Amino acid sequence: MAMNNASDKRASFFDLSNLRGDIFGGLTAGVVALPLALAFGEASGAGPIAGLWGAIFVGFFAALFGGTGSQVSGPTGPMVVVFAGVYASLGGSPALVFGAVVLAGILQILFGVFKLGQYIRLVPYPVISGFMSGIGCIIIALQLSRLFGHEPEGGGTIPALKAIPEAVMDPNFAALAIGALTLAIIFAWPKSWGKYVPGALAALIIGTLISLVVKGAPILGDIPTGFPSFIMPAFSQETFLIVLEAAFILAVLGAIDSLLTSLVADNMTRTRHNSDRELIGQGVGNTIAGFFGAIPGAGATMRTVVNIRTGGQTKISGMLHALLLLAVVISLAPLASQIPHAVLAGILVKVGYDIVDFAYLKRAHKGPRWDLALMALVLGLTVFVDLITAVAAGVVLAALAFVKKMADDQLASFGEARPRVTSPEERELLAESKGRVTMFDFGGPLSFGAAADLGHRVRERVKNNASAIILDFSRVPFIDVSAARAVETIACDARQAGKTVYVTGMSDKVRDVLSGLNADHCLPAGAQYENRIDALRHAVAATKKEPPANVRGEPATSQAG
Numbered sequence: 001m002a003m004n005n006a007s008d009k010r011a012s013f014f015d016l017s018n019l020r021g022d023i024f025g026g027l028t029a030g031v032v033a034l035p036l037a038l039a040f041g042e043a044s045g046a047g048p049i050a051g052l053w054g055a056i057f058v059g060f061f062a063a064l065f066g067g068t069g070s071q072v073s074g075p076t077g078p079m080v081v082v083f084a085g086v087y088a089s090l091g092g093s094p095a096l097v098f099g100a101v102v103l104a105g106i107l108q109i110l111f112g113v114f115k116l117g118q119y120i121r122l123v124p125y126p127v128i129s130g131f132m133s134g135i136g137c138i139i140i141a142l143q144l145s146r147l148f149g150h151e152p153e154g155g156g157t158i159p160a161l162k163a164i165p166e167a168v169m170d171p172n173f174a175a176l177a178i179g180a181l182t183l184a185i186i187f188a189w190p191k192s193w194g195k196y197v198p199g200a201l202a203a204l205i206i207g208t209l210i211s212l213v214v215k216g217a218p219i220l221g222d223i224p225t226g227f228p229s230f231i232m233p234a235f236s237q238e239t240f241l242i243v244l245e246a247a248f249i250l251a252v253l254g255a256i257d258s259l260l261t262s263l264v265a266d267n268m269t270r271t272r273h274n275s276d277r278e279l280i281g282q283g284v285g286n287t288i289a290g291f292f293g294a295i296p297g298a299g300a301t302m303r304t305v306v307n308i309r310t311g312g313q314t315k316i317s318g319m320l321h322a323l324l325l326l327a328v329v330i331s332l333a334p335l336a337s338q339i340p341h342a343v344l345a346g347i348l349v350k351v352g353y354d355i356v357d358f359a360y361l362k363r364a365h366k367g368p369r370w371d372l373a374l375m376a377l378v379l380g381l382t383v384f385v386d387l388i389t390a391v392a393a394g395v396v397l398a399a400l401a402f403v404k405k406m407a408d409d410q411l412a413s414f415g416e417a418r419p420r421v422t423s424p425e426e427r428e429l430l431a432e433s434k435g436r437v438t439m440f441d442f443g444g445p446l447s448f449g450a451a452a453d454l455g456h457r458v459r460e461r462v463k464n465n466a467s468a469i470i471l472d473f474s475r476v477p478f479i480d481v482s483a484a485r486a487v488e489t490i491a492c493d494a495r496q497a498g499k500t501v502y503v504t505g506m507s508d509k510v511r512d513v514l515s516g517l518n519a520d521h522c523l524p525a526g527a528q529y530e531n532r533i534d535a536l537r538h539a540v541a542a543t544k545k546e547p548p549a550n551v552r553g554e555p556a557t558s559q560a561g
Contacts (some may be wrong), residue, residue, distance in 0.1 A: 025312020134382025
């Protein structure tokens, strides 16, 4: 019996029902990943072989332990941009740089264990569009000088932009010709041909062959062969905080990048991924990659799309993609030494171009202007400051904008000139009160966004001759501390002005919050009612100094806070 259970678990862990499609999809994704891994490795500063090993380790283990069956993982543009900055800021020290990668992987595992995937996906689209487009611009800026045969001095976007004019004025014509040819091939490669040979791979092969004839273009040079050596992370008190910050940026960015790709895969396969398991898989892959000097990775959208379109559906396809790259490293790594820098620069320019969200930019003027402004701000901060500042500022501003919109809606409903009247009797009673009774209908949840203006709205609407105020909480499912204090202020101001406050429709949850904060001390215990028609009858009768007629039930004095 135990053996049967074990075999059932193995069968469910590896779904062999689509084996043929998974094999073809994985091999095709591996072919697409080869030139990109080399290019990303070179751009990172760790070398092209580090890019290949990153694609192998992250690709294999993220597929094995991840929560998106058809996803293919490996080095991506956003991750390489951040990692290149980390590599430069830590002086290229393997113990520190790859220690940050290991720590980033551990953080991602913790994100998954503590089920933070659902929160990471809450980053608004304009913020995602802004930082992705900014990363695309950074990739292009970092590669333009290399297209002209020059290597930009220093790290970062600003030095790269400053180096472009000098590179243009003094080009290496062999590199420029090869780079221009690479761009032409990649951008003009027919989609029908791409089913058999990806444009990036064709550009890599053609550009490298031409460089053997057209001499003078800088090439990669010697590339280490064999299995990478183990790197033990090492931190000191002076460097730990720097490494931790770098690791956190890599972990968050990798999580966002991977979960966005998982959503793309869901839409294409009509499945639903497991966000937390995906984060654990990405974390395992990046942790192992860091221990062996490989660059970090994430879910790769283009490679995932290629995998799905060519038949890949399960984790077997992602694992096979990594195994194909492993075979290439073992057998063909020495040949990569002849690849020109300009070819890889051309490939990365196309990657950067694809990352820029042109689809949104073309239509952004037709959408909310605030979203466009937020996207532009995040893009600018990504390019000229840093990614974590851009994302943090974008999320905070987007959250504040949302709170402001919700508060405006709450106050608009609350401050209507005419309250929501639910029956002819209510209309008659309000008319009979001749302005001596004012009713306020809270139109939904009360939060801190609307709290600041609640008291002001009450003072604006209450007439001088009013002697009673009715607060209708029937549509208020919850209330926060700020709104509770605002209700307290309304009640206490009314009592000081000699006005009676009637409360109706208050749920137990709202009553508990007010009572727990002692914010109900100005609310009369005998003036709380189950429904507002009863409250309105009592209020109108009190203004006329006579008992209410036909009241269904007594005041809910037992329910006072």
